[in-house]
Amino acid sequence: xxxxxxxxxxxxxxxxxxxxxxxxxxxxxxxxxxxxxxxxxxxxxxxxxxxxxxxxxxxxxxxxxxxxxxxxxxxxxxxxxxxxxxxxxxxxxxxxxxxxxxxxxxxxxxxxxxxxxxxxxxxxxxxxxxxxxxxxxxxxxxxxxxxxxxxxxxxxxxxxxxxxxxxxxxxxxxxxxxxxxxxxxxxxxxxxxxxxxxxxxxxxxxxxxxxxxxxxxxxxxxxxxxxxxxxxxxxxxxxxxxxxxxxxxxxxxxxxxxxxxxxxxxxxxxxxxxxxxxxxxxxxxxxxxxxxxxxxxxxxxxxxxxxxxxxxxxxxxxxxxxxxxxxxxxxxxxxxxxxxxxxxxxxxxxxxxxxxxxxxxxxxxxxxxxxxxxxxxxxxxxxxxxxxxxxxxxxxxxxxxxxxxxxxxxxxxxxxxxxxxxxxxxxxxxxxxxxxxxxxxxxxxxxxxxxxxxxxxxxxxxxxxxxxxxxxxxxxxxxxxxxxxxxxxxxxxxxxxxxxxxxxxxxxxxxxx
Amino acid sequence: xxxxxxxxxxxxxxxxxxxxxxxxxxxxxxxxxxxxxxxxxxxxxxxxxxxxxxxxxxxxxxxxxxxxxxxxxxxxxxxxxxxxxxxxxxxxxxxxxxxxxxxxxxxxxxxxxxxxxxxxxxxxxxxxxxxxxxxxxxxxxxxxxxxxxxxxxxxxxxxxxxxxxxxxxxxxxxxxxxxxxxxxxxxxxxxxxxxxxxxxxxxxxxxxxxxxxxxxxxxxxxxxxxxxxxxxxxxxxxxxxxxxxxxxxxxxxxxxxxxxxxxxxxxxxxxxxxxxxxxxxxxxxxxxxxxxxxxxxxxxxxxxxxxxxxxxxxxxxxxxxxxxxxxxxxxxxxxxxxxxxxxxx
Ligand SMILES: Nc1ncnc2c1ncn2[C@@H]1O[C@H](COP(=O)(O)OP(=O)(O)OP(=O)(O)O)[C@@H](O)[C@H]1O
Ligand SMILES: [Mg+2]
Numbered sequence: 001x002x003x004x005x006x007x008x009x010x011x012x013x014x015x016x017x018x019x020x021x022x023x024x025x026x027x028x029x030x031x032x033x034x035x036x037x038x039x040x041x042x043x044x045x046x047x048x049x050x051x052x053x054x055x056x057x058x059x060x061x062x063x064x065x066x067x068x069x070x071x072x073x074x075x076x077x078x079x080x081x082x083x084x085x086x087x088x089x090x091x092x093x094x095x096x097x098x099x100x101x102x103x104x105x106x107x108x109x110x111x112x113x114x115x116x117x118x119x120x121x122x123x124x125x126x127x128x129x130x131x132x133x134x135x136x137x138x139x140x141x142x143x144x145x146x147x148x149x150x151x152x153x154x155x156x157x158x159x160x161x162x163x164x165x166x167x168x169x170x171x172x173x174x175x176x177x178x179x180x181x182x183x184x185x186x187x188x189x190x191x192x193x194x195x196x197x198x199x200x201x202x203x204x205x206x207x208x209x210x211x212x213x214x215x216x217x218x219x220x221x222x223x224x225x226x227x228x229x230x231x232x233x234x235x236x237x238x239x240x241x242x243x244x245x246x247x248x249x250x251x252x253x254x255x256x257x258x259x260x261x262x263x264x265x266x267x268x269x270x271x272x273x274x275x276x277x278x279x280x281x282x283x284x285x286x287x288x289x290x291x292x293x294x295x296x297x298x299x300x301x302x303x304x305x306x307x308x309x310x311x312x313x314x315x316x317x318x319x320x321x322x323x324x325x326x327x328x329x330x331x332x333x334x335x336x337x338x339x340x341x342x343x344x345x346x347x348x349x350x351x352x353x354x355x356x357x358x359x360x361x362x363x364x365x366x367x368x369x370x371x372x373x374x375x376x377x378x379x380x381x382x383x384x385x386x387x388x389x390x391x392x393x394x395x396x397x398x399x400x401x402x403x404x405x406x407x408x409x410x411x412x413x414x415x416x417x418x419x420x421x422x423x424x425x426x427x428x429x430x431x432x433x434x435x436x437x438x439x440x441x442x443x444x445x446x447x448x449x450x451x452x453x454x455x456x457x458x459x460x461x462x463x464x465x466x467x468x469x470x471x472x473x474x475x476x477x478x479x480x481x482x483x484x485x486x487x488x489x490x491x492x493x494x495x496x497x498x499x500x501x502x503x504x505x506x507x508x509x510x511x512x513x
Numbered sequence: 514x515x516x517x518x519x520x521x522x523x524x525x526x527x528x529x530x531x532x533x534x535x536x537x538x539x540x541x542x543x544x545x546x547x548x549x550x551x552x553x554x555x556x557x558x559x560x561x562x563x564x565x566x567x568x569x570x571x572x573x574x575x576x577x578x579x580x581x582x583x584x585x586x587x588x589x590x591x592x593x594x595x596x597x598x599x600x601x602x603x604x605x606x607x608x609x610x611x612x613x614x615x616x617x618x619x620x621x622x623x624x625x626x627x628x629x630x631x632x633x634x635x636x637x638x639x640x641x642x643x644x645x646x647x648x649x650x651x652x653x654x655x656x657x658x659x660x661x662x663x664x665x666x667x668x669x670x671x672x673x674x675x676x677x678x679x680x681x682x683x684x685x686x687x688x689x690x691x692x693x694x695x696x697x698x699x700x701x702x703x704x705x706x707x708x709x710x711x712x713x714x715x716x717x718x719x720x721x722x723x724x725x726x727x728x729x730x731x732x733x734x735x736x737x738x739x740x741x742x743x744x745x746x747x748x749x750x751x752x753x754x755x756x757x758x759x760x761x762x763x764x765x766x767x768x769x770x771x772x773x774x775x776x777x778x779x780x781x782x783x784x785x786x787x788x789x790x791x792x793x794x795x796x797x798x799x800x801x802x803x804x805x806x807x808x809x810x811x812x813x814x815x816x817x818x819x820x821x822x823x824x825x826x827x828x829x830x831x832x833x834x835x836x837x838x839x840x841x842x843x844x845x846x847x848x849x850x851x852x853x854x855x856x857x858x
Contacts, residue, residue, distance in 0.1 A: 376732050
């Protein structure tokens with residue numbers, strides 16, 4: 001039994017094929033993992049199904065009937081809906097308004113939505129998607145905003161729900177809750193296409209998987225029929241050497257080595273941050289990151305991590321205490337100077353804070369370094385050098401693009417993240433502030449980033465790794481500080497790393513000293 | 514390697530040119546239907562529009578004279594656009610510049626050319642820059658929308674022109690409100706005397722080249738582009754975006770002011786009410802057709818100048834209203850924007 005079949009799908013962008021004869025089948029009541037490396041064509045395939053892109057050739061059958069979808073409107077009419085990798089929402093609207101936006105409504109002029117509200121509330125209850133419909137969207141954390149998108153799709157009525165990397169911005173707890181909701185949905189008759197790069201999610205929630213590579217099918221597997229190794233191999237690709245990988249084999253050399261000495265490259269002395277309206281965002285942070293150290297900051301999203309990064313970059317001056325970068329108070333220098341001299345930065349929200357979608361790859365790669373050598377003499381930009389090193393970075397960091405001149409907005413989500421990585425690591429700055437640096441990356445790329453962190457360590461550079469991925473922190477860090485409500489509740493050295501203890505601290509339970 | 518890059522660039526150049534050509538063809542075809550319905554001879558109308566500029570020396574020089582203010586007005590729009598800001602105050606800046614130039618040109622009319630001409634031009638540029646600084650500062654300080662303030666400042670400029678052109682400097686002999694002429698030392702030198710072509714065209718082309726250089730080669734230009742591409746990311750990476758906004762508006766104002774100064778020093782030699790003509794709207798159309806690309810602006814500005822000169826000839830000889838050409842221009846814009854939407858999928 002097949003509910004949806006896509007056959008021989010081809011799509012090229014400016015002559016470069018993104019999909020080359022792809023087949024895809026969806027069964028009723030299944031969660032189907034759509035997997036593949038960054039730039040493999042997952043989003044493109046689903047965008048075609050949702051009517052955002054037009055395929056060059058191929059056929060789509062729904063319930064064995066050939067259908068043609070030329071706009072999202074058609075897809076929604078066929079009860080197909082999609083939650084995007086980078087979704088668009090109106091921050092100043094309420095949850096309810098965002099859900100109703102674009103829906104055909106009888107009462108759209110009077111704005112009396114009582115009935116619709118009841119309908120939505122019923123859906124919420126059925127699938128366990130609790131959100132306050134009256135809340136303003138801009139105030140909500142990422143996980144909740146994601147739920148809003150799912151709710152919106154459900155409200156419009158779906159049979160096929162496409163989720164493009166829905167878990168990248170979710171905490172582990174939120175992921176668990178989402179999976180419960182997804183299970184409810186397939187029980188009620190939905191079929192779900194689920195795009196992810198996380199092995200654990202694939203193994204725990206997907207009934208079948210389809211793997212794409214470079215725009216072609218690699219394999220389709222059913223859980224239970226194929227051994228787990230085959231799933232893993234399908235996800236990471238043929239080339240990756242699992243034995244040598246940091247991710248699968250851990251770090252070989254003894255990491256219990258004493259903390260590196262030397263003067264701290266980052267030092268916080270009772271640093272605090274209070275907003276103009278009196279909210280205490282950060283409280284009395286004191287720690288240091290030494291040369292050759294990877295210092296991790298663990299915590300549930302929204303506990304002050306972004307503010308901490310902004311403090312170190314001089315984007316917000318501390319309202320209490322001091323922050324020293326390479327021994328100098330951050331307030332002595334502008335952000336531009338810090339970025340030009342001592343700090344590299346990977347922001348959490350790549351699309352909003354780190355990327356210029358309308359500018360080309362080369363322009364994106366020098367953002368923050370545009371005033372420094374070798375890219376410029378302070379006045380003029382040396383584009384020849386910029387393009388040459390952009391070319392190098394594209395090769396070294398495996399950015400899948402037509403070249404340094406390509407518009408950034410054309411890149412796939414993971415390749416945008418690779419641009420963030422390339423920009424930050426290529427600076428070889430004494431201090432790196434990396435916030436969720438592997439978000440949206442495929443497994444081999446993640447592994448590559450980990451090796452880059454270790455390279456920095458070996459070269460005696462300091463890294464502040466802020467991450468919501470505890471496994472990543474446990475793997476890489478020399479010490480981990482746990483942040484909760486703007487406070488560091490504890491700092492653990494590597495030999496004291498213990499998942500349970502860190503988890504406790506992350507939920508605000510302070511250990512007795 | 515080089516051959517490959519050359520090939521890809523020539524292909525992408527063609528790729529960008531084709532939608533433009535199609536848009537132009539489509540809009541001519543669409544407007545042609547109107548012209549035919551109105552009972553006029555379409556072919557003659559179009560040959561007049563397209564070839565008047567190239568048939569006679571006079572036609573060509575008329576075109577160049579139109580080209581100068583159109584080019585500068587378009588740049589006054591595209592410079593802030595690069596940073597994501599909309600300057601709809603080009604005509605106010607032109608008039609402010611014209612007032613500044615005229616004031617200096619009359620007040621110091623006895624000075625020799627070596628002194629007076631630079632003063633006249635500089636006064637126009639400074640006055641225009643001031644007209645850009647006001648909305649820039651209001652945006653910087655209070656976050657007031659620049660579209661609103663630049664438009665409103667146009668009206669302030671209209672009143673100022675009225676005040677100056679009917680005040681003590683008024684030319685009593687003229688029926689229309691205008692001032693007396695500025696000192697001869699403030700006239701731009703002539704490149705050709707008959708038909709008359711002043712040196713303003715050289716200044717305009719140099720400015721266009723400088724703007725292109727500024728936005729594509731300099732660090733400040735890069736920061737302007739980054740700000741326009743994503744102000745939040747630009748700010749996170751240390752670019753002073755609000756300073757970018759204000760400086761782009763000041764530079765735009767200066768360029769707009771220069772267009773006024775060149776009109777005074779090169780063409781009119783005085784301040785005349787209504788001298789802003791419809792340069793603002795045409796400048797916007799040029800900037801929008803160019804999609805903010807400063808390299809494309811001069812070429813499109815020239816093309817629009819050809820249409821404009823052709824349009825007046827068409828009205829004179831065929832009695833077809835000039836507005837027809839305005840429709841063609843607007844249609845080109847619509848089709849260019851449409852081709853963008855189509856191509857994106
Ligand atoms: N609008 C576009 N214009 C040009 N190229 C595009 C466009 N959209 C996608 N591509 C290219 O198509 C390829 C596939 O992209 P797609 O977004 O489908 O990848 P993906 O599998 O979703 O990857 P990721 O895991 O990184 O999100 C990429 O090489 C990308 O650069
Ligand atoms: Mg994708």
